[in-house]
Amino acid sequence: MLKSNLVLRSTLLLFFASFWMMNTYGQDAGRKTISLNDQWEFQKENGATEKVNIPHTWNDKDVLDDVASYYRGLGIYKRKLKLDETAKGKAVFLVFNGVAQEAEVLVNGKSAGKHIGSYTHFIVPITQYLNYKDDVVEVRANNRFNEDIPPLTADFTFFGGIYRNVTLLITDPVHFSQKENGSSGIFITTPQVSASTASVQIKCSIDNTSDVAKKVQVLTTIYDAKGNKVANQTVAVNLGRGNMIVVQDLKSIQKPELWSPENPYLYRVVTKIIDAKTKATIDQVSNPLGFRWFKFDSDQGFFLNGKPLKLIGASRHQDYENLGNATPDALQTRDIELLKNMGGNFLRVAHYPQDPLILEACDRLGILASVEIPVVNTITESEAFTANCLNMQTEMIKQNFNHPSIIIWAYMNEILLRPKFTTDKPRQQIYYDHIRELAQKLDDLTRKEDPSRYTLLVNHGAFDIYNRVGLTKIPMIVGWNLYSGWYSGVPADFARFLDRHHKELADKPMLVTEYGADADPRIRSFLPVRFDKSIEYAIQFNQVYLNAMLSRPFVSGGMAWNLADFNSETREETMPHINNKGLLTIGREPKDTYFLYQAYLASKPYLKITSDQWKDRAGIADSASSTCTQPLQVATNLKSVELFLNGKSLGVKDAVDHICQWNVPFVDGKNQLRAVSGDHTDQTDLNFQLQPYRFADQIKFKDVNVLLGSKRFYIDEKEHQLWIPDQPYRAGSWGWIGGEPFKGTNNRITYGSDKNILGTNNDPVYQTQQVGIKQFKFDVPDGEYELSLLFAELVGGETKEALAYNLDNNHKKEVVEQRIFDVAINGAPFMSKLNIATDYGYTTAVKKKTTITVQNGKGIVIDFNAIEGKPVLNAIQLRKIY
Numbered sequence: 001m002l003k004s005n006l007v008l009r010s011t012l013l014l015f016f017a018s019f020w021m022m023n024t025y026g027q028d029a030g031r032k033t034i035s036l037n038d039q040w041e042f043q044k045e046n047g048a049t050e051k052v053n054i055p056h057t058w059n060d061k062d063v064l065d066d067v068a069s070y071y072r073g074l075g076i077y078k079r080k081l082k083l084d085e086t087a088k089g090k091a092v093f094l095v096f097n098g099v100a101q102e103a104e105v106l107v108n109g110k111s112a113g114k115h116i117g118s119y120t121h122f123i124v125p126i127t128q129y130l131n132y133k134d135d136v137v138e139v140r141a142n143n144r145f146n147e148d149i150p151p152l153t154a155d156f157t158f159f160g161g162i163y164r165n166v167t168l169l170i171t172d173p174v175h176f177s178q179k180e181n182g183s184s185g186i187f188i189t190t191p192q193v194s195a196s197t198a199s200v201q202i203k204c205s206i207d208n209t210s211d212v213a214k215k216v217q218v219l220t221t222i223y224d225a226k227g228n229k230v231a232n233q234t235v236a237v238n239l240g241r242g243n244m245i246v247v248q249d250l251k252s253i254q255k256p257e258l259w260s261p262e263n264p265y266l267y268r269v270v271t272k273i274i275d276a277k278t279k280a281t282i283d284q285v286s287n288p289l290g291f292r293w294f295k296f297d298s299d300q301g302f303f304l305n306g307k308p309l310k311l312i313g314a315s316r317h318q319d320y321e322n323l324g325n326a327t328p329d330a331l332q333t334r335d336i337e338l339l340k341n342m343g344g345n346f347l348r349v350a351h352y353p354q355d356p357l358i359l360e361a362c363d364r365l366g367i368l369a370s371v372e373i374p375v376v377n378t379i380t381e382s383e384a385f386t387a388n389c390l391n392m393q394t395e396m397i398k399q400n401f402n403h404p405s406i407i408i409w410a411y412m413n414e415i416l417l418r419p420k421f422t423t424d425k426p427r428q429q430i431y432y433d434h435i436r437e438l439a440q441k442l443d444d445l446t447r448k449e450d451p452s453r454y455t456l457l458v459n460h461g462a463f464d465i466y467n468r469v470g471l472t473k474i475p476m477i478v479g480w481n482l483y484s485g486w487y488s489g490v491p492a493d494f495a496r497f498l499d500r501h502h503k504e505l506a507d508k509p510m511l512v513t514e515y516g517a518d519a520d521p522r523i524r525s526f527l528p529v530r531f532d533k534s535i536e537y538a539i540q541f542n543q544v545y546l547n548a549m550l551s552r553p554f555v556s557g558g559m560a561w562n563l564a565d566f567n568s569e570t571r572e573e574t575m576p577h578i579n580n581k582g583l584l585t586i587g588r589e590p591k592d593t594y595f596l597y598q599a600y601l602a603s604k605p606y607l608k609i610t611s612d613q614w615k616d617r618a619g620i621a622d623s624a625s626s627t628c629t630q631p632l633q634v635a636t637n638l639k640s641v642e643l644f645l646n647g648k649s650l651g652v653k654d655a656v657d658h659i660c661q662w663n664v665p666f667v668d669g670k671n672q673l674r675a676v677s678g679d680h681t682d683q684t685d686l687n688f689q690l691q692p693y694r695f696a697d698q699i700k701f702k703d704v705n706v707l708l709g710s711k712r713f714y715i716d717e718k719e720h721q722l723w724i725p726d727q728p729y730r731a732g733s734w735g736w737i738g739g740e741p742f743k744g745t746n747n748r749i750t751y752g753s754d755k756n757i758l759g760t761n762n763d764p765v766y767q768t769q770q771v772g773i774k775q776f777k778f779d780v781p782d783g784e785y786e787l788s789l790l791f792a793e794l795v796g797g798e799t800k801e802a803l804a805y806n807l808d809n810n811h812k813k814e815v816v817e818q819r820i821f822d823v824a825i826n827g828a829p830f831m832s833k834l835n836i837a838t839d840y841g842y843t844t845a846v847k848k849k850t851t852i853t854v855q856n857g858k859g860i861v862i863d864f865n866a867i868e869g870k871p872v873l874n875a876i877q878l879r880k881i882y
């Protein structure tokens with residue numbers, strides 16, 4: 001009984017194993033691939049073991065806390081490999097799309113391969129290590145700081161892990177080479193393209209890992225999008241052990257359908273190795289093919305297929321809300337769809353090569369692209385660093401070579417942003433010389449590896465120094481990351497910078513590779529100013545930039561920084577650890593700036609009531625009326641638009657820079673808005689919480705949440721609370737008496753404070769304050785109330801470095817003054833000798849709540865009495881209980 005059971009079970013196992021092989025490997029193309037994303041066991045060095053699936057990062061949770069650090073060290077992954085007899089005699093490989101940042105792959109305990117760099121693929125041949133029984137793969141990944149591996153510093157988080165797909169590849173001993181820097185081993189160019197004819201060159205690298213010579217045919221077929229054969233060529237070769245390069249020229253393809261953003265027409269190039277005797281396919285690889293030609297001109301900008309095309313789009317980071325860099329495939333592809341829907345035609349894949357899905361989507365959707373290696377901010381002057389840069393550049397080019405969407409290879413970003421040796425000028429010169437030599441080597445390598453595309457080096461806005469170091473001479477295109485009106489100056493400086501480039505670097509084509517302003521979707525303002533992080537400031541900023549670029553033909557294009565918000569662990573500001581310059585949130589919700597881009601770029605009539613994320617508004621009634629008038633914007637590419645509120649016309653407005661604006665008298669509760677232009681309409685409902693102008697008015701008072709020292713509105717989406725700006729005390733209403741808004745410390749250019757407020761996710765509630773406040777009064781009628789006073793000490797504590805990308809860099813050490821005060825409510829002591837810094841710590845959220853019985857028409861009077869220094873109040877909430 002027992003015995004026969006065993007026999008049956010092993011027969012079943014065999015059956016299942018071969019069934020699995022047949023179904024998952026049965027691709028009839030010689031080679032077999034299957035993902036190896038499941039069944040991994042993971043542990044941090046000396047940590048507990050857990051089961052994980054790929055994509056995986058070990059940092060997804062540690063970037064969610066308030067602390068500006070994350071684990072940078074070793075992570076160990078292990079997995080069994082289920083290979084049976086059918087794999088014997090074959091060549092077996094593991095294909096890693098991305099492991100951050102150093103990786104060693106072991107098979108059955110033996111080191112099979114190593115790789116350096118988080119962002120390029122690598123392929124590890126493992127045949128010689130296999131036992132085909134109980135094979136175990138181990139990947140030791142490490143994201144420690146290593147001075148020889150770029151990036152050394154950057155404004156993004158260096159997540160560790162096997163964060164992109166892993167695949168098992170099984171081929172015949174004769175196969176397209178897997179030794180060509182992680183590429184497919186096939187390199188396709190189009191030496192000649194016009195609207196009437198085109199030629200295609202296919203260079204294949206073929207390996208024979210067996211000792212048996214083999215006669216084969218290399219057959220390349222080009223198919224059009226419908227699957228019709230357009231051209232083919234067969235070359236007969238006799239392959240001995242080793243490598244052979246086979247080149248095929250397919251000439252005179254008539255009337256090629258051209259690839260462009262409007263018509264991303266893709267052909268397919270299928271290359272096969274065929275056994276000359278049996279005619280069986282030994283190996284087969286497909287690649288995309290697009291026929292297009294292009295040029296950059298320093299005077300007239302970019303041309304695609306002979307026609308001018310302004311390149312407008314965005315840069316993209318690869319991480320996602322709560323997932324770190326372990327972003328699933330579908331969300332990666334969706335990003336490119338979002339860029340396309342925005343009207344973009346260009347993607348700067350920044351600051352490093354990304355998942356293969358990204359460029360596949362660009363090919364399909366008609367998005368032109370640049371890709372770059374992560375040499376950011378600073379370099380190490382070591383041979384190893386140089387070698388790693390050159391190797392990454394080679395890998396990037398070879399791995400992405402066949403994408404028609406790519407037109408540019410880049411290799412450095414703002415490399416003079418963090419200059420070393422600032423107090424030793426001769427030594428600094430040596431450092432600069434080293435940078436220039438490295439740039440030259442990378443540029444030379446790129447032009448040699450791929451003469452069909454352009455090279456790009458990306459600078460920050462310090463024109464003179466990049467010129468002086470010689471970095472504007474080396475690349476074919478100069479990229480500028482410009483933040484006038486954000487980190488320094490005013491938005492109008494942007495156009496002046498562009499004109500300066502055109503005048504002084506008259507022969508260099510240029511791209512605006514970055515520009516942007518932080519936009520926290522929770523922050524709105526009717527008086528937007530630099531650094532308030534409001535959506536409204538970002539809208540104005542983007543209008544100025546888009547106008548300047550679109551009106552200057554010599555500007556080949558511009559890429560908004562960034563398509564979406566992204567993790568940057570060392571950042572603080574309103575949303576700590578996140579860079580908020582995205583047009584989408586980190587969870588890919590469109591901000592109103594995204595709609596502005598649609599209005600600028602849409603080819604069809606476009607109309608959109610913005611304030612998409614500001615559907616819950618609050619405000620104080622206009623004097624004794626039952627409405628509150630606030631501006632409302634519509635983004636459009638139409639000349640003029642009419643707006644209706646609850647069915648009543650508010651008039652027709654002409655669009656200025658793609659925005660129409662009305663003053664809308666909102667009523668309490670639901671407000672139905674309809675924007676109309678000809679046949680085009682957009683409609684939305686907006687909820688308004690009307691605050692009484694005076695407590696004695698008809699409008700019933702429920703609660704009010706007030707930000708002090710602030711002109712911002714703040715939407716707390718989690719607790720569904722709306723915060724409004726403060727006002728000086730007005731009789732019959734509420735407000736502060738005495739003091740002035742916090743103006744930042746020393747020379748820091750901030751709005752309120754830009755420090756991380758500990759103990760809250762509502763940092764903007766605490767980041768502004770009224771300094772030197774004497775009283776806060778509510779002239780509320782008698783009743784029971786709940787009052788909350790919110791404090792945070794904004795001066796002192798850890799003095800952080802000047803904002804990482806603040807080009808002014810004039811931050812001085814903060815002078816801390818002692819601040820002690822008493823707080824009394826309606827004459828009774830509430831908090832005595834309050835010293836926020838010593839009692840609670842610097843930049844820490846403090847909320848003190850109490851209930852008050854208001855009687856005899858006395859309202860609520862809160863007194864702030866200074867003992868030392870100036871009293872402060874950051875925010876205040878009042879709720880009527882009954």
Ligand code: GCB
Pocket residue numbers: 154155156351413414460481514561579581805
């Ligand atoms: C830059 C950098 C980019 C930053 C950006 C910013 O110039 O190239 O990595 O994220 O500025 O937001 O400050």
